[in-house]
Amino acid sequence: MSTLSDKLKVPGDFWGGLASTLVALPAAVAFGVTIYSAISPQYAVFGALAGILGATALGLIASTFGGTDRLISAPCAPAAAVLSAFAIELVNQGVAPASIVLMLTVLGILTGLIQILIGFLGVGRLIRYIPYTVVSGYLSGVGLIIIGSQIPRFVGTSANTAWWRAAVNPALWDTRSIAIGAATVLVALLAPKITKAIPSTILGITAGIIAYFVLANTDATMMTLTDNPLVLGSLGASSEGYIGTIIGRWYDIGELKLSQVAALFGSALTLAALLSIDTLKTCVVIDQMTRTRHDPNRELFAQGLANIASSAIGGIPGAGIMGPTMVNLSSGAQTRVSGIIEGLLVLIVALVLSNFIAWIPVATLAGILIVIGLRMIDTKPLNFLESRATVFDFAVVAVVIGFALTVGLIAASAAGVALSILLFLREQVGGSVIRHKTFVSQRSSTWYRPEAEMRLIAQKGDKAVIFELQGSLFFGTTYELYSVLEAEIKTRDYIILDLRRVLSVDITAAHMLNQVRDMMRDRGMPLLMSNVREHLPNGNNLLEFFKQTELIDATDAVRVFQTIESAIEWVEHKLIGDIELPVETEVALNLQEMNLFQGRKVETLTDLEARMEQRTVKAGDSIYSIGDQERELYLIRRGVVRILAPIGGSRQLHHIATFGRGDFFGGLAFLDDHARGDNAIAHTDIDLFVLPLEQFNQLAEDHKKLAFLLITAISRTLAHRLRHADGERTMLHV
Known part of the structure; x- marks a missing residue:
């Protein structure tokens, strides 16, 4: 395997890393502010710093250990949604702010450990099978959660104010904040229609800052950082207190009881699942655009390691995210070195421009997140309402969104997957497993017979019926198939079941075939089966399965043929009376x-x-x-x-x-x-x-x-x- 230095493609990787930095850094700061503002407005500055540190650690470590070229990892919307909800819940329980910060750190570390475990166990390959309706509803749900969480900051109320209360109570609004946020949102939404040379996120933040200083000309209180609720304020990134804070936090983690850590496992599992889905979804898009193939388990291991490192140094966890990755790709990046460059540039830009970042309006960051939330809402499922065939698929999307807004994101995903399974079963049960029904008089084997024998087979051929089966034989289709076969057994001498197009067979279907075999045996006839494969698409051995379920045993109650033609040939011999002489006695x-x-x-x-x-x-x-x-x-x-x-x-x-x-x-x-x-x-x-x-x-x-x-x-x-x-x-x- 080539080293990173061997794979570096200049200048594409540098320009891709720089462009993705301009997109990822503002969003990372906004996500950090969202999470830590939920603890207390005074913690917003720590949130900005946590976002910067998270983007740095994720960019450096995930790109180094991951295997997907051009993937950019940074703090993301699902992390902001879950962690801010977690922080609000602890605030409502009366937990001290310092303890909440400690719990966020432990939660991030546990999330990374779970992702590493998922990658080690090879579960990453299963995540790709999540239905589109679930992914769509999940993205829309997260988008709505992000929008709702930013409404208080957008209108200038306290971060602890419920979004619906802030939205319907104009007495709480700050018109300066609304003006700044509106300028940000309008420019960020309209910019892509005018130019794609500069990321809309950068133009939106620029518009918000310009709006802020235009208003500051008429309000002197807006020109100071101290006690100014409209801006982030000083980050204190170079303060000696930062190292002491991290050391103290690790000391406090060492004092935690095992029961306290275990209580975080459910939230960590939720976050790990969402971040893993977000990462692999982005990897799939990269594969489609670059004709490559990622290793999901390796990528999850790298993301887990990066999230542990990010949380350990005071950052927030994240994932491989779509926006910066697409900017990185379109800017000419070729390898994963571009992700490492992005991580380094985030730290450099944050250190060099820390004084500038301090003046970013809170409403501007809220506006950027609202735009991100709007873009996450998938409107395509609305087209499902136009057809009766897809209206139930729309219902799955709606249920996922409803669960995401009222119960939780992991419950939303579980509900969506459960409904999708039910819809799949409904489709399977509604479709027929019988592809063709024919008679031996209508089909022939590969044996070319004299005309007299062919006429005899044509006369007697309706005594032997052939069923070509398809799809999955399982409990949902067993009754239909049994009903058809039961009726045929009463009037036919031979029944041939061709399984060439069968994808899977469950124990219920095997039991039903046992009943059919017994009914045929009572008539003195065997059940004939062809194409009983040893390698099904799902990897199972159908022949071995039938032996385990005692459908096929040492008796001749079931005759198995390699092909449908050989089964028909056997029936033809029976219909014409086995007149062929043994080869050794032929004259x-x-x-x-x-x-x-x-x-x-x-x-x-x-x-x-x-x-x-x-x-x-x-x-x-x-x-x-x-x-x-x-x-x-x-x-x-x-x-x-x-x-x-x-x-x-x-x-x-x-x-x-x-x-x-x-x-x-x-x-x-x-x-x-x-x-x-x-x-x-x-x-x-x-x-x-x-x-x-x-x-x-x-x-x-x-x-x-x-x-x-x-x-x-x-x-x-x-x-x-x-x-x-x-x-x-x-x-x-x-």
Whole structure:
């Protein structure tokens, strides 16, 4: 694996890191202020510092240990939503502010540890299977939570004021704050329509600061940092007290009881799940845009490590987030070094511009978060209301949003997944597991039989029914399938179940098939099954599963065939009375005994036989192969021949036909001037009559009538086979 220095792509990684810094830093400060302001307005400055430290640690560590190129990790909206709600809950319980800060630190560390555990256990690959409706509702729910949490700061009331109380009580509003916030929101929303060269977040913050100083010209109190509720105030990033605060916080953590830490586990699990989803969702988007593939478990390990480090130094946790990542990608970044550059630049910019950051209005940060919240709301599910087929999917989105706003984000995700599963089951139960129902009279095996036998099979073929099954055989579809099979058992002698398109089978379906087997056994007939695969798409072994459930045992109550054609072949033998003789007792036919020459004069056939070569081929040997140029017609005196050919452009050969005693093969290459398109293999020891084209041409000169009759018989048989094949193909496409 190449080192980071080997992979550095200048200047793309630098410009990508710089551009993403301009987006991630203001948002990180805003998220930090949101969380810590929930503790007390005086803690807003600590929140700004926590956001900066979080963006630095996440950028450096997640990019170093992660494997996804161009991914930018920083504090994010889900973290702000969960942590601010957690802080508000502790405030309502009367917990001291210093203790709340301590709990936030421990919560962040636990979150990182859980993410590392998730990555180590390989659970990361499962998160990608969360339904779109759940992700949509979750994002919209978080967006609404973010917007609601910023309304008090936007209108200039106390951060502890409920959003709905702040929204409906104009007496609490500060018109200066509203003007500053409105300028920020309007510019941030309209900027992308005017220019994309500068991130809208930067333009929105610039507009808010300009609005602040315009108003400050008429209000002298706005020109001071001390006791000014409209701005962040001094960060104190270089204060010696910061190191002492962190050391003291770690000392207090050491004094915590195990029960206190365990009480945080539920919130940590919630936050870890949300941050993991946010990260992997962004990674999937990167994969789609760059045609790469990320390692979800490695990425979760890196994110967990970064969140532990961030919380340990007083920062807030985060995830791989969409906004800065897209800016990083569009600015020319090529590798994960751009994420490390972003982390370094966040720290440098914060140190150099700490005095400037102190003058950022609180309403401006609230306005930026409101814009972020608005952009997180997914309006596409509204289109689901236009069709009855998708109205239930909209209901899932609505339930997730409702749970997110009233109960919690993890409960919202759980409710959404549960509803999605119910909708999936509903669709599965509503769809039929029977793809096709046909009869042996409508389909044939790969065995080409004489016309007399084909007529007999056509007459008796409705005694054998074929069911091609599809999808999942589980408790939701068992009753429907059993009802159909029960009715057929009363009127059919043979039932063939083809499982080639079956994706999974559960224990309930296996029990139902046991009942069907027993009913067939009571009639003295076996249940026939084909394509009982050992490797299903879900990785299960269906053949082994049927043995474990005792569906398949040592008796012949269930006969298993490799292909549907071999199952049909077995039924055909039964329908025509097993008239085929065992191979070892077969007697080689003469020409006059073959259906092709019945009714011809012996002397004429004697002349034809003299022009033929008699050939014996051992079982397993090749008679001809794909590409061979020999133009010969083969007539089977004794034995069985199988024809193998590629299907659908695949190089793999498939068994497509079987010819037995008295039949012929090789007719197409004999009639046209093309090379062989298939392989002919002796399935048993065989005796053949072989007629080369050169000998046939001489026969045509001496016995024109015999040659004409031979070609007519061959063409008639080939036409019959083609008509039968076309009929089957048409029937299968219905």
